[in-house]
Amino acid sequence: MSNPQFFPHPTPSTIAPKPPAIALRGFLNEAVNIMTFKKTALLVLFVTFGAHAHAADNTESKTIPFEIYNYATKLDIEHVISISEPANECAPVPVRMTYEDSYGERHVLQYQVMGTGCSS
Structure with missing residues (x-):
């Protein structure tokens, strides 16, 4: 057996667990950030394609x-x-x-x- 003086093991009293509310809040903040990023990326994608299609429509009537x-x-x-x-x-x-x-x-x-x- 090993001597506890040389190899201290953490005991439940020395480990301070995070309260569930704080852990959940961090998870939710991360999830909201990911969702916000995805929504923003989709918006940029749609605006880019919409502007491109609109520009193509306008340039055709101007070049013809x-x-x-x-x-x-x-x-x-x-x-x-x-x-x-x-x-x-x-x-x-x-x-x-x-x-x-x-x-x-x-x-x-x-x-x-x-x-x-x-x-x-």
């Missing part, structure tokens, strides 16, 4: 030359992709519609609509 509509314009609209918002004015304002024709080619057509700034 637009045609100005008149009554003699022959239209071949197979699928409307987007229509810009009219300006907040009480007057005719230009709006651009991006669409694909029956051949799958993309076009941008500018036409006039009444602005949204008129009160009833």
Whole structure:
């Protein structure tokens, strides 16, 4: 047998256990930090992809030359992709519609609509 003077073993009276509330609080704080990080990472991911998709949509309508509509314009609209918002004015304002024709080619057509700034 070993002599207790040379190899002291901790006894229950010398070890101070953490109260369960403090241990649980530390665990919960860590769990909340992980959840916050995951939520933030997802938010950044969605915002990045959303901004990229929005930028791609905007750059397409800006890089494709637009045609100005008149009554003699022959239209071949197979699928409307987007229509810009009219300006907040009480007057005719230009709006651009991006669409694909029956051949799958993309076009941008500018036409006039009444602005949204008129009160009833």
